[in-house]
Amino acid sequence: xxxxxxxxxxxxxxxxxxxxxxxxxxxxxxxxxxxxxxxxxxxxxxxxxxxxxxxxxxxxxxxxxxxxxxxxxxxxxxxxxxxxxxxxxxxxxxxxxxxxxxxxxxxxxxxxxxxxxxxxxxxxxxxxxxxxxxxxxxxxxxxxxxxxxxxxxxxxxxxxxxxxxxxxxxxxxxxxxxxxxxxxxxxxxxxxxxxxxxxxxxxxxxxxxxxxxxxxxxxxxxxxxxxxxxxxxxxxxxxxxxxxxxxxxxxxxxxxxxxxxxxxxxxxxxxxxxxxxxxxxxxxxxxxxxxxxxxxxxxxxxxxxxxxxxxxxxxxxxxxxxxxxxxxxxxxxxxxxxxxxxxxxxxxxxxxxxxxxxxxxxxxxxxxxxxxxxxxxxxxxxxxxxxxxxxxxxxxxxxxxxxxxxxxxxxxxxxxxxxxxxxxxxxxxxxxxxxxxxxxxxxxxxxxxxxxxxxxxxxxxxxxxxxxxxx
Amino acid sequence: xxxxxxxxxxxxxxxxxxxxxxxxxxxxxxxxxxxxxxxxxxxxxxxxxxxxxxxxxxxxxxxxxxxxxxxxxxxxxxxxxxxxxxxxxxxxxxxxxxxxxxxxxxxxxxxxxxxxxxxxxxxxxxxxxxxxxxxxxxxxxxxxxxxxxxxxxxxxxxxxxxxxxxxxxxxxxxxxxxxxxxxxxxxxxxxxxxxxxxxxxxxxxxxxxxxxxxxxxxxxxxxxxxxxxxxxxxxxxxxxxxxxxxxxxxxxxxxxxxxxxxxxxxxxxxxxxxxxxxxxxxxxxxxxxxxxxxxxxxxxxxxxxxxxxxxxxxxxxxxxxxxxxxxxxxxxxxxxxxxxxxxxxxxxxxxxxxxxxxxxxxxxxxxxxxxxxxxxxxxxxxxxxxxxxxxxxxxxxxxxxxxxxxxxxxxxxxxxxxxxxxxxxxxxxxxxxxxxxxxxxxxxxxxxxxxxxxxxxxxxxxxxxxxxxx
Numbered sequence: 016x017x018x019x020x021x022x023x024x025x026x027x028x029x030x031x032x033x034x035x036x037x038x039x040x041x042x043x044x045x046x047x048x049x050x051x052x053x054x055x056x057x058x059x060x061x062x063x064x065x066x067x068x069x070x071x072x073x074x075x076x077x078x079x080x081x082x083x084x085x086x087x088x089x090x091x092x093x094x095x096x097x098x099x100x101x102x103x104x105x106x107x108x109x110x111x112x113x114x115x116x117x118x119x120x121x122x123x124x125x126x127x128x129x130x131x132x133x134x135x136x137x138x139x140x141x142x143x144x145x146x147x148x149x150x151x152x153x154x155x156x157x158x159x160x161x162x163x164x165x166x167x168x169x170x171x172x173x174x175x176x177x178x179x180x181x182x183x184x185x186x187x188x189x190x191x192x193x194x195x196x197x198x199x200x201x202x203x204x205x206x207x208x209x210x211x212x213x214x215x216x217x218x219x220x221x222x223x224x225x226x227x228x229x230x231x232x233x234x235x236x237x238x239x240x241x242x243x244x245x246x247x248x249x250x251x252x253x254x255x256x257x258x259x260x261x262x263x264x265x266x267x268x269x270x271x272x273x274x275x276x277x278x279x280x281x282x283x284x285x286x287x288x289x290x291x292x293x294x295x296x297x298x299x300x301x302x303x304x305x306x307x308x309x310x311x312x313x314x315x316x317x318x319x320x321x322x323x324x325x326x327x328x329x330x331x332x333x334x335x336x337x338x339x340x341x342x343x344x345x346x347x348x349x350x351x352x353x354x355x356x357x358x359x360x361x362x363x364x365x366x367x368x369x370x371x372x373x374x375x376x377x378x379x380x381x382x383x384x385x386x387x388x389x390x391x392x393x394x395x396x397x398x399x400x401x402x403x404x405x406x407x408x409x410x411x412x413x414x415x416x417x418x419x420x421x422x423x424x425x426x427x428x429x430x431x432x433x434x435x436x437x438x439x440x441x442x443x444x445x446x447x448x449x450x451x452x453x454x455x456x457x458x459x460x461x462x463x464x465x466x467x468x469x470x471x472x473x474x475x476x477x478x479x480x481x482x483x484x485x486x
Numbered sequence: 487x488x489x490x491x492x493x494x495x496x497x498x499x500x501x502x503x504x505x506x507x508x509x510x511x512x513x514x515x516x517x518x519x520x521x522x523x524x525x526x527x528x529x530x531x532x533x534x535x536x537x538x539x540x541x542x543x544x545x546x547x548x549x550x551x552x553x554x555x556x557x558x559x560x561x562x563x564x565x566x567x568x569x570x571x572x573x574x575x576x577x578x579x580x581x582x583x584x585x586x587x588x589x590x591x592x593x594x595x596x597x598x599x600x601x602x603x604x605x606x607x608x609x610x611x612x613x614x615x616x617x618x619x620x621x622x623x624x625x626x627x628x629x630x631x632x633x634x635x636x637x638x639x640x641x642x643x644x645x646x647x648x649x650x651x652x653x654x655x656x657x658x659x660x661x662x663x664x665x666x667x668x669x670x671x672x673x674x675x676x677x678x679x680x681x682x683x684x685x686x687x688x689x690x691x692x693x694x695x696x697x698x699x700x701x702x703x704x705x706x707x708x709x710x711x712x713x714x715x716x717x718x719x720x721x722x723x724x725x726x727x728x729x730x731x732x733x734x735x736x737x738x739x740x741x742x743x744x745x746x747x748x749x750x751x752x753x754x755x756x757x758x759x760x761x762x763x764x765x766x767x768x769x770x771x772x773x774x775x776x777x778x779x780x781x782x783x784x785x786x787x788x789x790x791x792x793x794x795x796x797x798x799x800x801x802x803x804x805x806x807x808x809x810x811x812x813x814x815x816x817x818x819x820x821x822x823x824x825x826x827x828x829x830x831x832x833x834x835x836x837x838x839x840x841x842x843x844x845x846x847x848x849x850x851x852x853x854x855x856x857x858x859x860x861x862x863x864x865x866x867x868x869x870x871x872x873x874x875x876x877x878x879x880x881x882x883x884x885x886x887x888x889x890x891x892x893x894x895x896x897x898x899x900x901x902x903x904x905x906x907x908x909x910x911x912x913x914x915x916x917x918x919x920x921x922x923x924x925x926x927x928x929x930x931x932x933x934x935x936x937x938x939x940x941x942x943x944x945x946x947x948x949x950x951x952x953x954x955x956x
Binding site for chain 1: 529530532534535537538565567569575627628633635762764765769770772
């Protein structure tokens with residue numbers, strides 16, 4: 016049977032139109048995507064598992080495997096959660112269900128969302144649809160690869176230091192990391208609680224905005240959420256006259272930014288100017304100097320605490336031993352991969368008595384400075400623009416043995432995460448035939464402005480989100 | 487011994503009887519089937535997040551106010567990490583360096599005037615689950631065949647109260663705890679029943695030469711599940727420490743378990759390394775910042791504190807009787823009984839001894855009928871009085887049928903019985919004549935027994951006294 020739709024090019028908005036007009040049923044659409052998965056996911060490994068039956072009346076969605084789904088195994092890419100089937104839906108999953116979306120499957124992720132390549136998944140890496148020899152980025156490489164290869168119209172990821180924006184950039188998608196506190200974390204396997212945010216990945220800015228409107232808003236089950244101060248607006252404008260864009264002066268000195276990435280970035284700035292935006296320079300000196308070390312204290316410290324619950328007692332993997340302590344030790348030794356182990360050790364050290372003030376306490380102070388620095392930098396501007404990732408997709412295995420090189424992938428995404436600010440990544444061109452991401456940062460709850468600029472640029476850029484080899 | 491002064495501080499845990507748990511909406515309560523009062527939050531399932539129980543916070547503030555504490559406008563929950571299967575998240579959520587209540591004091595009326603016991607802090611936290619270790623000899627997880635966990639208790643709101651080391655004797659510790667317990671009960675925030683574990687107290691004990699201000703190494707006493715055991719435990723530990731110092735030794739910082747059966751203290755096996763709880767602010771929660779109006783509203787709801795009531799009654803009844811009445815929750819009945827015409831001291835004795843001895847719920851007693859019984863106590867037979875008291879709690883109780891009975895006061899009827907009793911107990915008679923006045927009660931009791939409680943004890947007492955001094 017030939018597929019009823021071409022999933023490669025179908026946006027979520029168009030798919031919703033097809034279902035609403037009755038051109039296809041929710042079940043037929045679901046089946047069409049399953050067929051595409053069948054055809055292409057053997058190579059890409061974007062999914063850890065799929066759901067056969069459509070359980071809603073609207074279009075399908077892919078959820079990163081850190082998002083709890085009632086009755087569907089949720090492992091967070093870790094062996095220690097093998098066989099764990101949640102008895103409850105994460106709030107974001109429940110909101111998707113309430114909107115009629117059908118769960119297509121759970122997508123691959125670096126173990127506990129720790130990584131920038133999806134190579135740290137206990138279930139094997141995902142591959143980049145633009146070139147299967149390359150990583151799709153991470154930790155949400157599964158969702159990004161799925162959307163890029165037409166294996167899902169859209170999906171949800173989680174972002175702690177860049178896990179939505181960076182893979183979106185490397186796979187040529189649009190991804191939003193929302194303002195901290197705008198989307199519920201309830202039911203999302205925790206990595207670093209003060210940084211984790213859930214956000215949409217799709218082919219267009221309008222799709223991202225639509226999905227954001229479905230999941231955002233206060234949740235009684237997550238005390239850190241608030242009601243959005245204004246409604247989400249689906250962007251329509253072709254021009255952005257008078258919109259002020261700041262470009263950090265410090266980008267010029269960052270050697271990590273590849274020339275091809277820099278060129279695509281600068282071209283999109285020129286385009287923004289043509290659309291009516293006013294460009295200027297801003298300053299984020301502390302962010303690029305201290306953002307990484309600050310993040311690699313805060314995130315592992317919180318991770319070491321959040322991962323303390325995986326002890327083999329109640330769910331997931333258990334490796335038996337003669338004593339309780341022995342059972343816990345062996346379970347964790349078998350269940351956690353090298354990256355979680357590394358971060359648990361780092362974080363445990365950073366929180367230990369006598370070191371707290373020097374490490375975690377100090378990092379929190381730096382964080383306060385970064386919040387202030389972003390606020391000041393954004394005062395004369397509506398948006399700050401940078402490349403999302405300093406580099407395009409790299410070969411699988413290239414950085415696997417060098418954690419610091421891997422951590423450097425998130426150099427440009429991390430500082431605004433520490434500041435709790437929203438960031439939108441849109442594809443802005445190719446470098447050596449691979450997608451480059453443009454990162455747009457705004458003030459707290461500035462998502463509508465990011466959507467407006469992103470949408471206008473997206474139209475002007477005319478980037479083809481379908482990987483060349485699949486066209 | 488008198489050259490040494492005990493220095494004691496207490497750490498008290500109180501279960502709040504909120505309808506739901508500290509961070510989820512599972513019901514709090516005893517007796518439900520194992521693991522039936524659980525949810526993703528209190529089971530620590532991946533992704534579950536805590537939400538603060540508003541009522542638990544309000545009750546903690548209320549307790550803090552009753553203990554004279556300053557209520558902080560900014561309190562923070564932290565994560566306290568330790569690995570144990572009864573702690574499903576691997577950490578306990580507890581207020582730490584920024585607790586809700588600090589710097590309070592409690593006035594403890596004492597024989598030698600008011601004593602002031604400082605309250606360092608009162609903070610809110612969640613309780614751990616209950617573990618049962620099956621098999622093995624130690625009753626601990628190491629060596630058990632297997633362990634069972636009941637998460638029903640996990641996540642129950644718990645207030646920890648820490649006193650300053652201001653307590654100077656085992657008796658004072660006991661009286662402080664009785665007063666605290668009554669304060670908590672009257673606030674309506676906990677049943678504070680030790681036997682159910684709703685109130686638990688640990689004691690930090692050290693000794694020092696009387697008159698000095700130094701603080702010597704302290705030990706911690708745990709697992710004492712009644713006020714009496716706490717007093718006994720402290721007494722035993724004070725004695726032990728004095729022995730150690732006097733024999734030229736040095737008290738080491740240790741934790742002891744009190745064994746109620748033997749009355750002995752056993753040191754816990756020392757750990758190889760010190761605990762490191764790796765505290766940090768709980769990122770899943772926002773700070774607790776109660777508005778000033780709320781704190782003032784709660785302050786306005788406080789009842790008159792029991793300590794103040796003891797002081798009020800002390801002039802009439804003496805410290806001992808006032809304390810028993812107030813900490814037993816009996817003073818209101820006493821006041822009503824006195825208002826109904828009863829003699830105050832007699833009424834206090836009847837309520838504290840006869841009524842409590844009979845296990846009558848003071849809340850169900852008619853003060854008017856009680857006052858009539860107190861008044862008739864010496865006139866009617868003891869047996870009739872005791873029976874009447876035991877029935878005081880019954881609905882519609884009337885003292886009438888008992889008041890018409892007369893105790894035997896006729897000397898000619900009593901004399902032969904007294905003679906028989908004295909004849910049968912020559913040893914006691916000799917001891918009494920040798921100066922043991924306390925035996926008078928024994929003789930009266932024997933006569934009461936012989937007459938099946940019909941004799942008038944006051945008359946018997948006079949007659950026995952006259953007879954023996956003859």
